[in-house]
Amino acid sequence: MDRREFAVLVGVAAFQHQHAALRKDPGSYKAQFLTAAELEQVAEAAEAMLPGARQVSVANHIDLVLTYSEPERQRRFRKGLQAFAAAPGAVEERFASLAPAEAKPSTDAERFFAMLKGMTLFAYYTSKQGIRGELGFLGNQVRGSFPGCEGQ
Amino acid sequence: MATKTYDAILVGSGAGGATAAWVLVHAGLDVLMLEAGRNLNPAKDFLTHSMPYDLPFRGVGKPGEYDGLWKINEYTAHLYTNPRKDTYDSIDGFHWTRLRAVGGRTNTWGRSCFRHGPLDFETWPVTYEEMAPYYDKVERLVGISGQADKYFNMPDGVYAGPPHKPRCGEVFLRERAARIGVPVLLERTAALSVPYDGRPACHYCGACGHGCDVRARFSTLDVMVPRLLTKANFTLRTNAVAHLVTSREGRADGVVFYDALSKKAYDAKAKAVVLAASTVESGRILLNSKLANSSGLVGRYLMDTIKSGPVVGVVPVLRNRKRVDEEGAGGSHVTIPRFNYQHKVDYQGGYFILTGTGFGRGMSSAGGLETKWGAALKEEIRSRYGATISLRGYGECLPYHSNAFEIDPERKDAYGIPQVRFRCGHGDNERLMMEDMYGWMERILKACDAEILPYRKYLEPLGDATHECGTARMGRDPRTSVLNSYCQSHDVKNLFVTDASCFVSSPGTHGITTWIMALAWRASEYLAEQMKRKELA
Numbered sequence: 001m002d003r004r005e006f007a008v009l010v011g012v013a014a015f016q017h018q019h020a021a022l023r024k025d026p027g028s029y030k031a032q033f034l035t036a037a038e039l040e041q042v043a044e045a046a047e048a049m050l051p052g053a054r055q056v057s058v059a060n061h062i063d064l065v066l067t068y069s070e071p072e073r074q075r076r077f078r079k080g081l082q083a084f085a086a087a088p089g090a091v092e093e094r095f096a097s098l099a100p101a102e103a104k105p106s107t108d109a110e111r112f113f114a115m116l117k118g119m120t121l122f123a124y125y126t127s128k129q130g131i132r133g134e135l136g137f138l139g140n141q142v143r144g145s146f147p148g149c150e151g152q
Numbered sequence: 153m154a155t156k157t158y159d160a161i162l163v164g165s166g167a168g169g170a171t172a173a174w175v176l177v178h179a180g181l182d183v184l185m186l187e188a189g190r191n192l193n194p195a196k197d198f199l200t201h202s203m204p205y206d207l208p209f210r211g212v213g214k215p216g217e218y219d220g221l222w223k224i225n226e227y228t229a230h231l232y233t234n235p236r237k238d239t240y241d242s243i244d245g246f247h248w249t250r251l252r253a254v255g256g257r258t259n260t261w262g263r264s265c266f267r268h269g270p271l272d273f274e275t276w277p278v279t280y281e282e283m284a285p286y287y288d289k290v291e292r293l294v295g296i297s298g299q300a301d302k303y304f305n306m307p308d309g310v311y312a313g314p315p316h317k318p319r320c321g322e323v324f325l326r327e328r329a330a331r332i333g334v335p336v337l338l339e340r341t342a343a344l345s346v347p348y349d350g351r352p353a354c355h356y357c358g359a360c361g362h363g364c365d366v367r368a369r370f371s372t373l374d375v376m377v378p379r380l381l382t383k384a385n386f387t388l389r390t391n392a393v394a395h396l397v398t399s400r401e402g403r404a405d406g407v408v409f410y411d412a413l414s415k416k417a418y419d420a421k422a423k424a425v426v427l428a429a430s431t432v433e434s435g436r437i438l439l440n441s442k443l444a445n446s447s448g449l450v451g452r453y454l455m456d457t458i459k460s461g462p463v464v465g466v467v468p469v470l471r472n473r474k475r476v477d478e479e480g481a482g483g484s485h486v487t488i489p490r491f492n493y494q495h496k497v498d499y500q501g502g503y504f505i506l507t508g509t510g511f512g513r514g515m516s517s518a519g520g521l522e523t524k525w526g527a528a529l530k531e532e533i534r535s536r537y538g539a540t541i542s543l544r545g546y547g548e549c550l551p552y553h554s555n556a557f558e559i560d561p562e563r564k565d566a567y568g569i570p571q572v573r574f575r576c577g578h579g580d581n582e583r584l585m586m587e588d589m590y591g592w593m594e595r596i597l598k599a600c601d602a603e604i605l606p607y608r609k610y611l612e613p614l615g616d617a618t619h620e621c622g623t624a625r626m627g628r629d630p631r632t633s634v635l636n637s638y639c640q641s642h643d644v645k646n647l648f649v650t651d652a653s654c655f656v657s658s659p660g661t662h663g664i665t666t667w668i669m670a671l672a673w674r675a676s677e678y679l680a681e682q683m684k685r686k687e688l689a
Contacts, residue, residue: 048525061210099525131204135475135534142357143357145356
């Protein structure tokens, strides 16, 4: 085995080691900040914001982030969620009326739309499905060469 | 330990400290290296191959934990000293980024290795011609992937292998920038494109910023310290937090340090002391020692590379490209070097532009997505993935006497060592340069037919580029400088500072690590000669 092959093997072993150590089971998640009912409301809204969000448990990650957030952010999120949940109509109809104010939100529900969107995008596009499945990221491999733009 | 007298004690194991050790140990001196942090095991300590979804907070840490701290994140926080925890006073928000571990910040550095040219040395007591042979030695040791470009005031160097090949976005950028006279060069980087010096070539996982687990990118931890440890005249003491340099009759005679774990104080003795603990730490040690400061300039003229915010454009012809692995050697494979030499501008100095392209580890940019949601939002993100070009200006920061750190009369660190406080900010020259940066970043993206996403003009706080330097400046006159051109204290002949503290200016050329190493090499050769001639006693 030459040095190059050895380096590749070391890289693969390190990758597998880290991956196994850090993998978490998302199915057993228990909400910490949100109530079970709120978690479901967030999951439903996140799915409408970004189809596929429920499949990767975006709401769980939002709950985790909120759990460690400043009390002010927690308060704003919950107040916004309550205002959003109390509004009439289907989620999609509510989004349609809230979206135009995203850049300058002035009501609790409008602020919720902006917060939920930021948190949903982050959670989804940092998930394995988001990065590798949806976007099609092919990196973080051990390769012998890099062709750059050649052949494309 | 107090009974033995070493030839030299070095404080710090990063670029400046390891280079000094390398030269002194090979010259036969008996050397003790003090490192404030622990030793690292790359395969275990670096989260090289981790993806966001492998970490509980997806790489960014708990909310607010590392916000605005470039380089410190969930992948690297266990390596760095978090300034939010080990606090210091800074009314201007100076970002003090410290990595206390063997190898220092060479463990996670940006790897750019462009030489500074003759014009950059105009205010220095050394010339490029004097430095060139030392750059040669450093580059042979580091192992750089690059090529000769014959670019103005950025001399070509010694390259271990060819540059890494550019990605499609980078090829496109080069072609379009050329139309408006803006040069795009291939990176000169310390990530190997070929096996070199017993180390493997890069395997293109793209995560150098997390720390490399196979030694394909240079660090003093991987390349220098292990070889030094085979020498009988080299001793490494880890977890040794330097407090001050002791002196007798105008000469340094040792270092007082604390064991990081037991917090017990130790006293080590030597015939010469070399500080290379990084710019602020070395200045702090000097100030706490009340040594080498007859000029009153230790801590003054603090500089960093000034750094703009990003400007991002979505390039229509790059949308919806076929997915390929574009991680490459981590970071960009091209750079826009300083190009304002012939321009009429209203500020001094120049800057380079860092570029970002390719299919990265997440959505390309969240800019300009307002009011979109649902399937339309998802479709836009998929379409623009890998189609953005992001630019960021990095420029020269002028040396101002008023930009400084000093010892805080109140605050101490966890070891009881008096802490520094910062008083610094950007001047008019930096703000005028920033305007020029943003103007050119817009022009370059327009030349790419890019849809420029909404952005805001600003400069990051000083320290953010992690190129802090200048607070024990070198010069010929002891009244206006702290060190001579050999990084030797004017006041204390056997005291040297071989990190970026000695810098006189901070030109806008990519990378200062090999510059630090070249200066440290030259200084250490001089130290060894002087010691042999008994000039330091």
